[in-house]
Amino acid sequence: MDRQDSARRLLLVHAHPDDESIGTGATIARYAAEGAQVTLVTCTRGELGEVIPPELAHLATDGDRLGEHRITELAAACAALGIRDQRFLGGPGRWRDSGMMGLPDNDNPDCFWQADLATAAAELARVIVAARPQVLVTYDRNGFYGHPDHIQAHRVAAEAIGVAASPGQGQPWQVAKFYATAMPRSVAVARDLPPYWVPDDQVTTEIDGTGYLAAKTAAMRAHATQIAVKGGSFALADGRWQPLLAQEYYTLLAGVAGTDPGAREHDLFAGLDGR
Secondary structure, eight states, X not given: OOHHHHSOEEEEEESSTTHHHHHHHHHHHHHHHTTOEEEEEEOOOOTTOXXXXXXXXXXXXXXXXXXXXXXXXXHHHHHHHTOOEEEETTSTTSSBOOOSTTSGGGGOXXXXXXXXHHHHHHHHHHHHHHHOOSEEEEOXXXXXXXXXXXXXXXXXXXXXXXXXXXXXXXSOOOOSEEEEEEOBHHHHHHTTOOSOOBOGGGOOEEEEOGGGHHHHHHHHHHOTTTOEEETTEEEOTTOOEEEOOSEEXXXXXESOOSSOTTOOBSOXXXXXXXO
């Protein structure tokens, strides 16, 4: 096995620019700093994001202009987190932001929510075969909080894992562990977080990113149109301030856990390389 084959390789599939930093920023920064190959796939440019700073409000009047601006924000966030391989699914703008569930934008034939599952999964499968990740991270079937693009990202990732492993890929690749981001109920209640949580016993994995909170914070600051950061807190367009967390949580959806039953993993690669 050559050095590339033996390296830890992590693929994250996120819906919009900023999702990678808010939910998985400390995890990404930790693994990147430890030498893992981290690949980020972003499914849309986030053309419908609500713009927070008044001085950037003009961007909200033109989805394409906002999308192009958010590409630059994402590049800055990736630099802060140590991501060297960021790709847009199908290329920048292939699928557009779908907006929140129930809005008319959900019906736009060009939006990600309306994407043909087989087509989108084939695009992601090509990335999987090229990057050869042992671990893939996205959202659960509810998209963590019900956003159409997050739900679609889960569907596409689950389908793409099967496509990438099929003989028709030429050099098929089997993802060993498939995770969804998660928030334990006990943490959400204790920290007064929005009510997007799962029962504690559904959380299989807890990543300590204490040493990488500064990188996560810098990445979130880079997404200035979408996130306000003040001290150890941040707010989105709804204005609700939340603590910046160094601990990030996941649920193992497929693959073998690297711990005894009932115990949480503390490494996404647990059980894969003897650690």
